[in-house]
Amino acid sequence: MESTSYESDLEETLGNRERLRSNPNLLYWYEQLYRYQFAHEPGIASAKILEIGSGTSPLKQFVPNVTTSDVLALDYLDLVFDCHRIRDLTEIPDRSVDVITMTNVLHHLKDPLAFLRDATAKLVPGGRVYFAEPFFSVLSYPMYRLLHHEPVDFNIERPVLNRVHGPLSTSNQAMPHMIFFSRPEWLAELGDVYDLKQTDVRYFSGISYPLTGGISRRFPIPAPIYKFVHRIDQALVRRLPRVLASFFVGTLVASK
Numbered sequence: 001m002e003s004t005s006y007e008s009d010l011e012e013t014l015g016n017r018e019r020l021r022s023n024p025n026l027l028y029w030y031e032q033l034y035r036y037q038f039a040h041e042p043g044i045a046s047a048k049i050l051e052i053g054s055g056t057s058p059l060k061q062f063v064p065n066v067t068t069s070d071v072l073a074l075d076y077l078d079l080v081f082d083c084h085r086i087r088d089l090t091e092i093p094d095r096s097v098d099v100i101t102m103t104n105v106l107h108h109l110k111d112p113l114a115f116l117r118d119a120t121a122k123l124v125p126g127g128r129v130y131f132a133e134p135f136f137s138v139l140s141y142p143m144y145r146l147l148h149h150e151p152v153d154f155n156i157e158r159p160v161l162n163r164v165h166g167p168l169s170t171s172n173q174a175m176p177h178m179i180f181f182s183r184p185e186w187l188a189e190l191g192d193v194y195d196l197k198q199t200d201v202r203y204f205s206g207i208s209y210p211l212t213g214g215i216s217r218r219f220p221i222p223a224p225i226y227k228f229v230h231r232i233d234q235a236l237v238r239r240l241p242r243v244l245a246s247f248f249v250g251t252l253v254a255s256k
Contacts, residue, residue, distance in 0.1 A: 005166030010072050012168060013055040016215045020056060025219075025226045026212040029205070030058050032230060033103070036204055037130050037249050038063075047098040050122065052083045053105035055168075056215070066101070067092070071167045084110060087118040097122045101130040106176045107150070108168065110161045113179070113189060116252065120193045125256040129194075132204065133176035135248040137241065139206055144173055154178065159186055180250055190252070198253040203241035208233040210246075 020026055038044045044063060051059055054068035054077055069079040081089055083105075100119050106112045119129060134144055136152075145152050150171045159175040179186045180201055187196065208230040213219040221229075237245045 005169050006072075009166040009168035010074070013070075013072055013074065016056045019215055019218070020058060023212060023218045024223055025221060026214070027058060027061075028223070028227060029209055029212050029230065030103075031062055032234075033132060033204060033247075033249070034059060034062050036202070036234075037101070037132060040200075040251075041099065041128070041130075044099070048096060049099040049101060050092065050097050052100060052102040053108070057103055059101070059103070083115055084118070086115065087121045089122070092122050094121050095124050097127060098124055099128050099130060103132045104134070106131055106133055106179075107173045108171045110164050110170075112159055112175060113186060116190055117193055120254045123254040125254060127254045129252040129254075130249070131176070132247050132249050134173045135203060135241075135245045136174070136177050137206075137245045138243045140244075140246040143210065143246070148173070154182075159183075176250075177248075180248070193255055194252045195255050196252075198251075200251040202249045203237050203245035204234070204247045204249050205230075206233050206237045206244035206246050 020030075041047065045065065047065070049063065049066040051057060051066050051068050053070055054060070055070040055072050055074055057068070060066050060068055067078045068076075069081060069083070070077055071080070071082050073080050079089075079091055100123065109115050116129065120127075123129070134140070136144060144150075150173050152173045154174045156172065156175070156178070159179055161170055161172060164170045187199070190196065208226075211219060211221060211226065211229060
């Protein structure tokens with residue numbers, strides 16, 4: 001990892017965190033994402049949760065019992081470590097975590113399959129991994145490909161980033177989509193550590209994320225109007241995910 005990229009990513013993460021927290025519509029979008037993501041996790045308020053990639057994330061604002069972590073050395077985090085070395089993490093005992101969660105993190109990892117495999121060392125039997133990642137629908141594909149700064153490369157032979165400049169500045173948005181939708185043989189490689197029959201994939205949000213302005217902008221849409229649009233957007237996405245969805249929410253269940 002290049003030191004100049006690390007410092008740049010650190011500075012950008014701090015800026016992104018402040019912009020997110022000052023954007024009420026974007027915070028609402030995240031709140032609804034977490035509600036949707038953990039809808040089938042009734043004990044989430046008392047579960048032992050580890051979040052990966054917490055640098056910008058507002059999850060702790062809504063789920064206070066989460067243990068936050070990131071590879072970036074940020075003083076507001078509970079843990080700082082490279083998630084690719086999660087198996088060696090002594091601060092969290094093996095087989096002690098109920099839930100591992102991450103939002104827009106898998107597509108930044110050098111080797112997401114290796115991480116998902118090693119993460120099971122910390123999960124209790126039957127523990128869950130939750131994640132939200134870009135979904136490439138008819139609507140979202142041109143947005144991600146042409147309007148978003150992160151790379152989209154579907155022509156990869158393996159879901160691996162060949163060179164990592166920095167934890168935030170290196171990515172391939174296509175990797176998670178390929179693992180869970182177009183390259184089933186990649187997901188099958190995890191069949192010895194996850195019960196893949198219980199793998200769950202749902203769709204979240206179409207235009208309601210860009211209408212917040214995202215991290216880099218802020219559109220002055222009144223909160224009541226935005227919340228109404230968000231509800232309509234999500235209803236339409238549930239009906240026509242392959243046409244309208246911009247994100248997918250996935251769950252993996254560790255083998256018992």
